[in-house]
Amino acid sequence: MSFERDLVSPEPDNDEQSLEAALRPKRLDEFIGQARVREQLSLVLESAVRRNRPPDHVLMSGGPGLGKTTLAMIIAAELGAPLRVTSGPALERAGDLAAILSTLSEGEVLFIDEIHRMARPAEEMLYLAMEDFRVDIVVGKGPGATSIPLDIAPFTLVGATTRAGLLPAPLRDRFGFTAHMDFYDASELEQVLHRSARLLSVGLPEEGAHEIARRSRGTPRIANRLLRRVRDFSEVRAEGVVTREIASAALNLYEVDAEGLDRLDRAVLGVLLRKFGGGPVGLSTLAVAVGEEPETVEVVAEPFLVRQGLIARTPRGRVATASAWAHLGLTPPPDAFGASVFSGLFDEA
Numbered sequence: 001m002s003f004e005r006d007l008v009s010p011e012p013d014n015d016e017q018s019l020e021a022a023l024r025p026k027r028l029d030e031f032i033g034q035a036r037v038r039e040q041l042s043l044v045l046e047s048a049v050r051r052n053r054p055p056d057h058v059l060m061s062g063g064p065g066l067g068k069t070t071l072a073m074i075i076a077a078e079l080g081a082p083l084r085v086t087s088g089p090a091l092e093r094a095g096d097l098a099a100i101l102s103t104l105s106e107g108e109v110l111f112i113d114e115i116h117r118m119a120r121p122a123e124e125m126l127y128l129a130m131e132d133f134r135v136d137i138v139v140g141k142g143p144g145a146t147s148i149p150l151d152i153a154p155f156t157l158v159g160a161t162t163r164a165g166l167l168p169a170p171l172r173d174r175f176g177f178t179a180h181m182d183f184y185d186a187s188e189l190e191q192v193l194h195r196s197a198r199l200l201s202v203g204l205p206e207e208g209a210h211e212i213a214r215r216s217r218g219t220p221r222i223a224n225r226l227l228r229r230v231r232d233f234s235e236v237r238a239e240g241v242v243t244r245e246i247a248s249a250a251l252n253l254y255e256v257d258a259e260g261l262d263r264l265d266r267a268v269l270g271v272l273l274r275k276f277g278g279g280p281v282g283l284s285t286l287a288v289a290v291g292e293e294p295e296t297v298e299v300v301a302e303p304f305l306v307r308q309g310l311i312a313r314t315p316r317g318r319v320a321t322a323s324a325w326a327h328l329g330l331t332p333p334p335d336a337f338g339a340s341v342f343s344g345l346f347d348e349a
């Protein structure tokens with residue numbers, strides 16, 4: 001048994017990137033939600049434009065699909081500056097980064113996605129570049145090696161990470177502004193959906209948007225993806241208008257339930273409740289029981305189930321909460337939440 005994850009995965013599909021590009025807001029005032037980040041950022045950018053200087057370096061942290069790349073593009077657009085895009089895993093050696101830094105033009109925005117995955121030597125080169133707009137190029141090897149300082153054009157670094165905690169403090173400290181991106185609430189996702197529906201020429205009444213938003217796991221990328229599936233369904237089976245009934249029927253067909261859980265999420269919950277009486281049960285046992293790798297269960301299904309308050313991670317294993325029983329319409333055994341099962345379990349695993 002294996003599970004199709006595409007529909008509610010926060011990561012982009014291979015062929016999704018060009019579609020995403022078409023739906024990306026281009027300016028800050030088109031960017032929906034994240035009100036605090038938007039306001040803070042607009043101040044940082046406006047004062048930089050007034051002073052005619054590049055703004056401080058910007059770090060964005062938050063889960064996949066929440067709009068970090070979009071915001072990096074917006075920063076460059078608002079500054080009227082060119083944008084260079086790379087990613088942490090592409091910067092394996094200091095030379096990879098030196099090649100980019102030494103060819104930046106004045107005021108250019110350098111976007112490094114997944115900045116926490118950059119190799120150590122590149123990271124150390126970046127410290128100096130961020131602070132003094134300088135790189136030290138090492139020539140030769142061993143005792144005879146010399147380092148030649150090279151001035152680079154003042155630039156703005158925009159770093160994105162899904163794991164801010166993994167960034168070393170010296171790197172984190174060199175960012176003048178950190179934007180924490182949160183999950184979106186339902187009404188913000190509805191606005192994202194209405195905007196995308198307009199761009200895709202899809203008829204989307206209020207209740208249709210509401211139905212898709214509540215199943216989108218707080219993530220614009222997932223909302224846009226579900227909208228495309230629902231649009232296909234409505235074009236083939238209805239008149240092309242996404243009513244609540246159509247949205248609901250389409251998403252039920254694709255096995256995304258009313259809270260955004262998909263087949264794997266429900267399989268994990270089902271096994272935890274039906275086979276293990278609500279736990280505690282170890283991750284690998286749970287994974288074997290649903291026929292998946294432990295990593296898939298841990299990385300793909302679990303974070304959302306925990307965020308929804310359906311399961312809890314405890315030192316003795318995974319435990320279902322009362323909401324999990326209610327979600328699957330099952331009755332918990334009489335002792336499910338007794339002291340014997342839960343005592344001392346909720347110190348985070």
Ligand SMILES: Nc1ncnc2c1ncn2[C@@H]1O[C@H](COP(=O)(O)OP(=O)(O)OP(=O)(O)O)[C@@H](O)[C@H]1O
Pocket residue numbers: 010011012019020021023024025030031032033063064065066067068069070071113162192220221224
């Ligand atoms: N605030 C928003 N308003 C409208 N659309 C948004 C917003 N945030 C994200 N989107 C849409 O969601 C999609 C994914 O956004 P984006 O690629 O910026 O996410 P990300 O955080 O960079 O993801 P990753 O970490 O996987 O690179 C894009 O198509 C974008 O148009």
